[in-house]
Structures are given as structure tokens and as C-alpha cells.
Amino acid sequence: MNELLIASMMTMMTAATPLVFAATGELVCEKSGVLNLGVEGMMLIGAVFGFAAVTLTGQPLAGLLAGSLCGLVAALIFALLTLTLLSNQVATGLALTIFGTGLSALVGLDYVGETIEQIRSIHIPVLSDLPVIGRLLFGHDPLVYLAIIILALSGWFLKPTRWGMILRAVGDSEVSAHAIGYPVIAIRYAAVAFGGAMAGLGGAYLSLVYTPLWAENMTAGRGWIALALVVFASWRPSRVLLGAILFGGITILQLNAQAAGLGIPGAFMSMLPYIATIVVLVLISRDAIRIRLNAPACLGKPFRAER
Amino acid sequence: MLALEARATQSASAAWLSPLLAMALTGLTGAAIFLAMGKAPGIALYIYFIEPLTSWSGLSEVAVKAGPLILIGIGLSVGFRAGIWNIGAEGQFIAGAVLGSAPAVVFYDSTNLLILPTMLVLGVLGGMAWAAIPALLKTRFNANEILVSLMLVYVAELLLVHLVQGPWRNPQGWGFPGTRMFPDAALLPMLFPGYRVHLGTLIALLIPLLAWFVLTKSRFGFKVRVFGSAPLAARHAGINNPRMIWATLLIGGGLAGLAGIMEAASTIGQLMPKISPGYGFTAIIVAFLGRLHPVGVALAGTAIAVTYIGGEGAQISAGLPKAVTGLFQGIILFYLLAFDLLTRYRLTRIGNKVSAT
Known part of the structure; x- marks a missing residue:
């Protein structure tokens, strides 16, 4: 197979990976009935703190931990406001994105132009050396696999496990879940926190592996695309990967097309x-019934336990 | 122990108190941030929040920045009241600036006095056209207006970059991206010599009055309020869902487009790759801070404009990064949303033993 094609498919996975992280987190969060529009902000926070941690310690693992931890803390601010103080979820999510954009720009000032060592791809003797599929299956950086593993585990968690079913019950009928005696608010806190950690990790992946550098607003709308991916996936984890690869593919395709110079202005390719x-x-949403059947019934609604 | 008790009706005093509390706490938080950055908090806060108001030129700059924030904020607040979440005003602002600038770019040596009114009308239409996309996709295909309007921000930004680097680039511009400077006839007149306050600022101040009148005195205003607070009741009363979506998005887009062309045809005087310091997003904060009320939006737009100018001043005189302004904007909205709890609930003290009420 063509060397360029293999290289493109490899980079396609790296473009898809931050989306897989962020969309998986948001999916679990939305399944519990909470719509967090702050994904973009949490990703930026994860990206800048992850990058800062690697610059300071030289440890990639520290960067990933810092990124997801800071995303989690940011998500907890959102949870405090929406779940405890009952604020509007849409407005609060927007606030989180604005906050994350400002905070990351401020923290990142010292790190613009800094370089770090990229996390290297794995190499498994024999397997990675197989022609074509060797690299496609066994030649990515470890986080590509981590993203897929977390996605698979989330899918498994949501379906048959006891806590997964409770989480879905909380998202589909908060009043009944509360009446049965499940701690609705606590479960939602946990789901929001998980979403934040995953968005932070996705952001850290961008600044540590994908680019690897820090630039203001470097997520360039990926947080919002992750939100769209959850709708695209109809809240089913298995479809998140498909959607992420699709978007990764479009990103890489337009970059390659710009490099090849097809006569189409670069700005139009970047719009793709x-x-x-x-x-x-549009394609997914026009089937209103399907959206209504799959979307968590309590998505975006505030809940306060009546004594 | 404290507990929350739902209020029968929203508290009006709490609704107006919470923005003030939010601003005060943001000031305190700002002081802590400045302290952590090794700056004297008192001086930094003075530069940020007070100094812009101490000179005529400062006031003029605040007014120039407040104009677009108020215009966009008014448009967004109408939509937010009806529960339509147009968050792509930044894109509608750019679309308005682009379409509105077309006459000035094409007839770059025009002296025709009709060129300016034409540009303003085209600016409104450009913003409306950009907002019509989420309206159409929402009403026809049920597509989420939040995500669609936001994606279109990136598309508009890229379109602007393409135009000023390619077809609309100034041939005498030494290859720098940007159009020719607009002819004098295509620029909004300044109000006072030596200051940048212009006719657009005045227009921006009249729009809240108009909006207040429409929202409180007209049938449309009543429908918007009913639609936002009780969608089901609205549907039974025959208030049409798609029409409401169209109306609020077009109003928001039109006002953002007007803000865009007025910005291009005044202080900037041309199109450049970046023509907005994030007005469209900041206006979301302005709308909430102003309680989605026209007068409130005008006040909030002015207050936020002060921090923009203060931020510029702080960058020059105290070496504080401009990014702090963005952080403040996020924090102020967090505080506001937190305090809003008190408009819908009241805190009551319940004793551990005394529950016999």
C-alpha cells in the first residue's frame, strides 16, 4: 500500500483521539442527564496545564495527569453551579467555556513558543513490523489505545453494570431514581467530573502529542465538535469512535489537500x-423520533430533591 | 442548618442585586489574582475598573466598545428570553461586516452619500443571513441551534480571512492582508473632533430603548416572554414555534450584523483578518449580566466595556496580560449564575429539632 496513505491513516487516528476522549466524557455526563457545554473550555484548560506540567517536570505522565485533573476541577465548578446552586446548564456551560478560554490564555502566556518532547509511538517487536497493518494496528502512541479502551469501558459500564444502569436511570427519570433512593445529585457530580477529566485529557493530548505545543485557543472548536459527536452517536458509545474517525479523516484530508494545492483556497478547505x-x-437530527428515543429524557433539566 | 425554599415568584430585588454582587466579588477575586501575579492589587484594580472613567478620551473609548456589546447583547437577550440559544453572534457580526463592506470595497473611491446607508442595510442583512442558517436547520431539520450557530463562527472567520488575503486584498497594501481603507463617504461620522465616539455609538444606545418598547408594549414582546417561560402554554395559545425561532434568530443576527458593519465602517475603517475582540461571545455575558432586560443590557454592556479598556490600559501601564480580561468575564458570569439561586429560592434557617412549622 501507498506510504502516504498509511501515514495519512496514522495521523487520522491522532486527529480522532482528542475527540474520542472528550466525546466519551460528555456522553457519560449527558447520560446522567447533565448537558455540559463547557467541553471546549475544559479541553483548553487540560491542554495548557498538561503542557505546563511537562515543561516543568519533563514527565509526559505528569502532563496527562495534570491535564485531566485540571479538567476535572473545572467540571466541578460547573457541577457546583448547576447541581448544587441549580443554575441554568446551557448558560453555565457557556460560562465555563469563556472562563477556560481566558484562564488558559493567561496561564499559557509563559509557554507560547516552548517545545517539549512528543510522546513516542509504541513499537511491539514483530507485530509492529508487519507490513501495512503492523503500523496501523500496533504503531500508534499509547494514548490512542487508551482512548479506545476508555470508550469501550464506558460502553460496557453503561450497559449491563449496576452503576451504569443507575446512571442511566438518573438521566432518564430523575424523580423515580430519587424516589427509589439513589443519590441523584452525587451520581451526576461523578458523571460531570468524569466528563471533565476526559475533556482535560483530550486537551492534553492536543498540546502534548498532536501538535505538540501550546497556542492560544488551540482546540479550535474541537470541544464543540465533540458535543456534536455525542448527538451524531445518538448517545451510543460504539458510534463515537466511528464519528471521531470520520472527523479525524476530514481534518487530515483537508490538510493534505491544502498541501497538495488543488487550487481550492485554503480557507475553504479549513471550513470543511x-x-x-x-x-x-442535520442528517442525524432530522429524525426527531430517533433523537427523542435515544437522548436522556432529563437532559439539561435542573433537579432539586423535595424533602 | 440552612435550606432552600422555593419562592412563589422570582424576586425582583435579588434579580438586580445579583449582577452587582457578582461584579463586586469579581473585583475581589481579581485582587487575589493580581496579588498572585505579584502586582499591587489596589493599583491594578484602579487601572482596570476606574481609570477608564476618569478622562474624556477614556469615556469615549468605553462608549465605542460598549456600542457593539449592547447591540449584540440586546439581540441575544430577545432570543435567550424565548429559550433560543443563538451563541454564534460572533459569526453574524463578521458576516454583517463582510456583506456591509462590499460596497466600500468595490467602489473604493466613491463619494456618493448613499453608500453608507446601503452598507448599514447590507450589514443587517448579512447578519440575518448568517443567523438564518441555524434558524432554517432548526425549524426544518430539528438541528441544535447552539452547535450550528457556533460552527458558523469558524466558517465566517475563515471566509473573512480568505477575502482579505485574496479577492479583497488591497493591491497597494504590500501584500499585507486587509482591504483598502474605506472612502470617507463610507465611514460613520465622528461625533466630537478628537474622540473616536461615532454615530454608530449613538445608534447602539437607541436600540435598547426600541427593544424595551417592543418587549413591554407589543404583542410580539408578550409572545417572546410567554414562549420562554412556558413553551407548552405558548403552544396551546397558538404561538408558533418555528416563527418564534425565526424571529429571534433574525433579530439577533441582524443586530450583530449591524454591530459588525458599524465597527468596520468606523474605528477600523477597513476589513482585516480579525475585526472583533470576541464581541459576539462577550455579549452573551452582557445579556445575562443585564438580566435579559434592555436597560440592564445597556448598563452591563457599558460595565464590560470598561474592563476591555481597563485591560488595554493595564497592559500598557502595568504589564498585565490582556488575557486577564477574558478570565474576568468568565468569573463574573460564574458568580452571577451562582447568585441567581437567590432570585428563585430563599435561604431559610431550619433548626435540627424545630421542624414543627
């Missing part, structure tokens, strides 16, 4: 991922 998001949303 955003336009594709809109097209996909």
Missing part, C-alpha cells in the same frame, strides 16, 4: 470540519 459537523447534525 465545521461544515461537516453541521451536515452531520
